[in-house]
Amino acid sequence: MSTTAASHRHAAPATRKHPVHGDDLDLAPGTPGGADASVDMRVYVAMSKALLSGKLRPGTPLRERTLAQALDCTRGAIRKVLARLGAEKKLVLEHNRGAFVPNPSIEDMRSVYRARRIVEAGLITTLFDQASPGQTAALRAHVEQEERAHEEGRREDAIRLSGEFHLLLARMAGSAELLEYLQRLVSNTELYMALFDTAVEHDSCAPHEHGQIIDALAGNSLPKALAAAMKHLDEVEQRVLAGAAAERKVDLASLLARA
Numbered sequence: 001m002s003t004t005a006a007s008h009r010h011a012a013p014a015t016r017k018h019p020v021h022g023d024d025l026d027l028a029p030g031t032p033g034g035a036d037a038s039v040d041m042r043v044y045v046a047m048s049k050a051l052l053s054g055k056l057r058p059g060t061p062l063r064e065r066t067l068a069q070a071l072d073c074t075r076g077a078i079r080k081v082l083a084r085l086g087a088e089k090k091l092v093l094e095h096n097r098g099a100f101v102p103n104p105s106i107e108d109m110r111s112v113y114r115a116r117r118i119v120e121a122g123l124i125t126t127l128f129d130q131a132s133p134g135q136t137a138a139l140r141a142h143v144e145q146e147e148r149a150h151e152e153g154r155r156e157d158a159i160r161l162s163g164e165f166h167l168l169l170a171r172m173a174g175s176a177e178l179l180e181y182l183q184r185l186v187s188n189t190e191l192y193m194a195l196f197d198t199a200v201e202h203d204s205c206a207p208h209e210h211g212q213i214i215d216a217l218a219g220n221s222l223p224k225a226l227a228a229a230m231k232h233l234d235e236v237e238q239r240v241l242a243g244a245a246a247e248r249k250v251d252l253a254s255l256l257a258r259a
């Protein structure tokens with residue numbers, strides 16, 4: 001492991017107040033792997049984590065040389081991982097310019113949340129009153145994990161786990177197609193949360209909102225269950241859009257009025 005890599009190993013405080021530039025990446029390298037595949041996986045995991053940490057601001061260039069030094073690997077390994085993350089829409093690849101942290105427009109984000117509301121309304125309708133005690137227990141155990149991640153300030157884990165809650169619901173519906181589609185949507189919104197949802201650092205409301213969805217699914221009113229799920233997605237969207245508006249120094253109210 002190089003000195004440069006070691007100097008990047010310090011744990012950064014859970015804050016995203018100051019922009020981090022591409023030359024100053026805080027990527028913690030894991031155990032150096034022997035085979036190419038394990039290096040690729042290590043680099044992939046480290047970069048996914050860095051993107052979900054929210055410390056890389058929208059539009060930040062991701063330079064191959066800096067990343068290779070920070071992660072103690074070859075530029076070839078970085079290139080492969082950048083291509084994969086680009087295909088997964090976790091970063092933007094621009095021809096002849098390189099890779100960048102995505103900088104989605106408000107319209108892009110609203111469109112993805114709209115798709116999630118439509119898909120998840122169907123999911124809630126399908127699952128209402130259908131969950132077995134085992135499935136309900138699994139959902140509650142998952143929410144406990146989310147609460148722990150929030151309490152301990154593990155931002156990346158909190159974001160990942162909050163997305164997985166919805167994928168757990170999709171798995172219960174028993175459609176691989178639906179799961180795949182929701183995975184794509186959740187992967188997009190996880191990134192939006194990482195970039196713009198500042199609430200994660202404060203009071204945790206997402207696990208609490210998930211608990212309400214579980215209660216409503218086992219309750220006696222489908223409209224109430226749908227309302228709980230839609231209210232949750234609305235609130236998540238509002239937090240993200242408010243964060244994006246603040247970052248871009250635009251007035252959220254006028255921005256939403258125009259949409």
Ligand SMILES: [Zn+2]
Nearest residue numbers: 162165206232
């Ligand atoms: Zn959620």
